[in-house]
Amino acid sequence: MRVAVDAMGGDHAPREIIRGVKEGLAHLAPADQLLLYGPQDVLAAECAAVGLSDPRVQHVHCTQAIEMCESPVEALRQKKDSTIGRMAQAAGKGEVDAIISAGNTGAFVAASQLRIKPIPGISRPGIAVVVPTFHGPAIICDVGANVAPKPHHLHEYARMCAVFAKLILGIEETRIGLVSIGEEESKGNVLVKEARNLIKVDPTLNFVGNVEGRDIFAGTGNVFICDGFVGNVILKLTEGLAEGIFKTVRREIAEAAPDFVRQLEPVIANIWKKHDFAEYGGAPLLGINSVVIICHGRSDHRAIMNAIRVSIEFRKVDLIGVIARQMSKHGREDAA
């Protein structure tokens, strides 16, 4: 197994990335390799700084990095030697088995789409993120790869996520919900109405119907399908709101009952930890013929360590291969 990590991607790169890599090595087998992409001098200095020295780690010199604010396609075209572009190229050629970046998501998605083959039967990849809910983990897909999907893209997301849920989260009974503005079939926009018609007749899927925003964390389903615009808003709203509520609760308790705060700190920290996104590592870009892990721009060392851990897990259970077989099986049934 060869895991490639973008040392230059994310708000806290390169330091937190290198720290995460150092911690992630614990998950690698002796024969595995970890390839760090970045400028050689930066890599050397940062590895020295955090004390990362391991024969399994190789440095891949790239002279450029794509910034968070750059236009994805333009940046990829202009920066021929970017970490993101080079990693996708290596994955496309089969030189690495998994690629991980906390950098510009749009550029990482575009590079993966351009330079790595799709899984046969998948027309557009989607980012599937695992979120902690009050009823166990759930998957939301897509959270930003494709802001203007077609109905059959949403259907493909549902099929891939059903495999993902079973294989990675160990969910035996997937319950797939389509994000809309009411349970009724008549509600929603054109995309949702047409996607619903495709998903509900698919015999391989356990479709629970349309779900509303309030259902996502209420256990109504464990796989939630939506377009990348809606999914991205859901994801970021959830992060911001959860953080805000926890801060508010802590502050108000501190004001009203200052004596309790010290004793309650570990309780609140524990609740927060259970619902912390960083614990789940990065999100896979599903539909691409390689393990592609997209990390949050704010990723710290734990998120990177977890991304390395899940990339190895994905490879071990052959997530991509199982999705491919599932898609081709369905293709044959369709043709029959």
Added chain:
Amino acid sequence: MRVAVDAMGGDHAPREIIRGVKEGLAHLAPADQLLLYGPQDVLAAECAAVGLSDPRVQHVHCTQAIEMCESPVEALRQKKDSTIGRMAQAAGKGEVDAIISAGNTGAFVAASQLRIKPIPGISRPGIAVVVPTFHGPAIICDVGANVAPKPHHLHEYARMCAVFAKLILGIEETRIGLVSIGEEESKGNVLVKEARNLIKVDPTLNFVGNVEGRDIFAGTGNVFICDGFVGNVILKLTEGLAEGIFKTVRREIAEAAPDFVRQLEPVIANIWKKHDFAEYGGAPLLGINSVVIICHGRSDHRAIMNAIRVSIEFRKVDLIGVIARQMSKHGREDAA
């Protein structure tokens, strides 16, 4: 002032509606009237049950009610004597000044659009909801009137909400954000990109740019514009998540520190109250030439009481008139 209330709309109708009306009477002047729409026998029985007897309350007999699950336009066509249809008709004729319902939102929006004139310059109305954030109240518009708006509809929402924020919430400096998936102009879908071009050049608006989901509760702006699908998901997700987090916090504290719970109950109740949607009453459907207040389907008596209170406030400050003048002023500037 004549306020019309749908006694049959909402999950807890008619009882909670009638209770809310009874409490709402405190906000009415002696010469004001409150018209209750519903079947005469139901109204009589419910008013007797809650002890509502006031010379300002009149009963308007309607034989039908539109159910929550019914298709809005079809239901309006078939049920000629529905509470919602009759209220909109009365508002269109100027027989009442404000209409309030916690019933089928789609039907209430459609009836208002069909039977009441739009404010000149507004092509489609939007539902503007006031949400409690950690930095004071903010407005989200649209939360479900129009799931497939055009860019100029979003521009109209921004203009109307700027008036609403100032007049009703007393916000002197409105900061308008356009909900997207990144701050950068290049991010978002086609709707957002085109709407941005209209909003950012409008000299009457203080546009802070694109905002992400996490900005909505973080004080980045106080007016957030989006399409009705996205806004509805945001609103319901927020409700569900906030409720879930508060429950979790309460439960975990109870488990970890049972002695504290009783003492903390009022603190948590107080935080919850500050962020409780019911405290803000219903949401106005902006762009219609009448005060139209849409209440949550789960409205209890407090929500109805607050809806009556805000409908009177809207009328007092002449919200509709000020929006109309603002729109016509802008129209002249455009033409000049």
